[in-house]
Amino acid sequence: MNALQSTCVNFGIVSLLVAASNTVLAQSEPSALIDQHHCMFCHTNDAPFLAPSFQQISERYRKAPNARVMLENKLRLGGKAHWGDIAMPLPADRGGPITPEDAHTLIIWVLSQ
Template sequence: MLCVADGEAQAQSEPTALVDQQHCMFCHTVDAPFLAPSFQQIAAHYRNMPDASVMLEQKLRVGGKAHWGDMSMPLPADRGGPLSPEDAHTLVQWVLNQ
């Protein structure tokens, strides 16, 4: 999500507690591919796709097939536990604004 202050867009700050809880950095980094694409790569790929946010939020909540190479999104139980729709939305909006 972008916050607008004094006419300038500023990127949302990292939702650190959620990133830590979901172990996002075990596979992703902000700016370079690791075991999975970087958050910047994900943002560039999905930013202008209709309904990308909904698809990505669902993938965070239930896991999903691989869209980048051979690695699929682990199930929530394998990466930190269940994720509420609101928390999934927060994470996806932060990633898409990288």
Template sequence: MFCHTMDAAFLAPSFRQIAERYRKTPDASAMLEQKLLIGGRAHWGDTPMPPPEQRGGPLSRDDTHTLVQWVLSQ
């Protein structure tokens, strides 16, 4: 919750912006889950998703899936 907010871009896109961009994209859920699990290159500007160690530690696969489904439902 440090980089993302519900409805306004801050250090990263808002959860609603992510949902709008990826909600109808095939395999978006898998791609977003992978990004949460390991980090990844920037899709929104110049700031990449940092690796889990820089975000407070890794998430379980179940928690990652739940979080991505929640974001895509916004």
């Protein structure tokens, strides 16, 4: 392999690493939103607590058609229980109203777990 080929290979590897790191950053935990809306009062990342874990939610809904929209609406409005007996509390009971953009951010993150 000559120097030009080596440089091209190295550039390609660096490009892939940058793209991968941008994907990870795009899906980093939205900690401020999670804290603001008290998500961790009922959920954890990887084990059921008072509600299903974020990983369980992701496993159930990640590939389901229209799940993202349904989950965003449930997050914004509250809703009936789909897991056991505890329903999603009303927004007023978990930190106040949530914008469609914030609901989208949270649900995209949950579905990436």
